Amino acid sequence: MKNTIRAAAIAAALLPGAAPADEPLTLARWGSFHVGGREVVVSGQPIREVLFAPGGVPARVDPNGTYLMGGMYAQYMVPAPMRGRVPLLMWHGGGLTGVTWETTPDGREGWQHFFLRRGWATYVSDAVERGRAGWSQIPEQTGGQALTLTLDNPYERFRIGAGQGSYRRQELLPGNQFPADRESYLAFMRQVVPRFTTTDALALDAYLALLDRVGPSVVMVHSQAGLFGWRAAQERPEAVRALVLIEPAAVGDPAKVAALRNIPILMVYGDYIAGDPRWPTIRANGVRFAEAVRAAGGSVDVVDLPERGIRGNSHMIMMDRNSDQVAALVQDWLAAKGLWQ
Template identity: 50%
Template sequence: MRFRIFAGLTLSLMGLAAPQFARAEYAVKEVGSFYIGGQEQAVSGQPISEIATTPGMRPFRYDPNGEFEVGQMYVQYVRQARPRSPLPLLMWHGGGLTGVTWETKPDGKPGWQQYFLNAGYDVYVSDSVERGRASWSRLYDGPPIFRTKKEGWELFRIGPPDSYSADAAKRASYPGVQFPKEDFDQFTKEFTPRWLTNDARSIAAYQQLVDKVCPCIVVVHSQGGFFGYNAALNNPEKIKALVLVEPSGAPDPAKIEVAKLKSVPMLAIWGDNIKGHPLWQNFAAPSARLREAVQVSGGTFDWVSLPDAGMTGNTHMMMMDKNSDQIADLVRDWLTKHGL
């Protein structure tokens, strides 16, 4: 059973055929990382104290005043000895999350980082400003927000609004949900505090990342959609394709030069249970408006609603869903169609 999704492209669904490119191993030249973006800022006027950091150690003088780096991003890469694609694939996570989004899934099975390594791409996974290994600073404006388990369960559409229970056994999920819900608590260990004031810092750091490692393919998730659209607008010659997994926002086409996006093929993928979900209709609307404008200007913006294509039960965290490989197949087929 095969479904026709894009013009000229067929998609094999639900593991009916093992992907031809799957490999049991790949030759790696280097696993490495770097920091990019950020700048120095100073703190002053804080009290000095005596502290001991390790048991059995004598206290020492702690002066919290001085210079710090703020606004940097962390990027980890796996460079293959013989990549099959000349372009690296960059993976940008969503809000309140880190690059771990793309790694091993909460159920312990391989995620999209490993999938695209197996498929032969050099893969760059970043932790954006303030998240994960990018570290965080007292100097970011305002208190951070913290995602509860309830918010994660409902916002990511594992279950409908008000379906979460503190008692894991009582949590209601959407019928046939693809998220490995028995591993939901494990998943929430990835949640990271989030400021609402660091967009400018993040945009600057992503721009430096594009300057450093592109031309490239960019795959974004959720809040990363905003940064991905922005990067494509500012670097249409360097971003050879933009894959958007449920982008939660998009620039207003009336306020940007939409024609700049003509040379950047785009693909947005949406999971199940968005219809009739006001919050998610809201999140999807800006991307739908931008898509229309891009298509009018002659650009390519493909749009896949997974349930319309016969794949049901997918959540906002579809790269962690049980059928994540099939969704990755879809992305890879689309990249192949675009010669990437």
């Protein structure tokens, strides 16, 4: 495996326009904003006295009134010089936040670093309900109970360990590239946040508001955000210059495949899918949707990494030890589509 890692590192270093991981990064500007959301009025609730700080002064909190909810957070970094022709929006998966893109569990640079070093202006967001977007227990927003994951759940569901019970046995899928030593795995689990399964419509609205604010962009999505990437591209085809889907967990609207016909699309799947209880179906749904987009005149490239000789990838491809190698594949694809100079 060491050789594979070294080969990937060399490949990344040799990619045209790549600054090595230890070189400084110059940002023309950076910052954050929130976008989207709507006002929700609540009434009929009792007023509370709240002691916010021990030894402080109680404050009167009236829960009745107008709330702002369903907004989303985005942090942007614009490198100098800029080489991506449009910004790169990076949308994380379920139970996670934008942290997915800015780090790896074993402390290497993340995909956000990778693309910044190649001159892409990156916009890393936290979707509605999680991270710096905030959430709310007010039913008008979330309508349900949030789900928090136990330590074994992603280990066994994200194709890291060898199926049910593997966390207890600490049994990895053979050759798995996810950094699953104890310290790294816990670093990953600290990134996991509670998840509602009832906020898809709000999240899509906020992503559309993000696209409306940033303008034409490359949209890169992971897992749950497959849903938002496909649907946002269908709603704003002129604003999505390319769509990169890393193991999308859902498909778009079958009635609107024609809207995608002018958008270059790349779908990337990792390893161990055939032996998983859920991923063969999820992948087959994705490939079938891709075929429908092609039948409507669109262009979709489906990459199964093992077929390219890239083995051992879990569901968290951007965190796996060969993350730079897969990022380079995506970068090459974007460059080939004329989106990078």
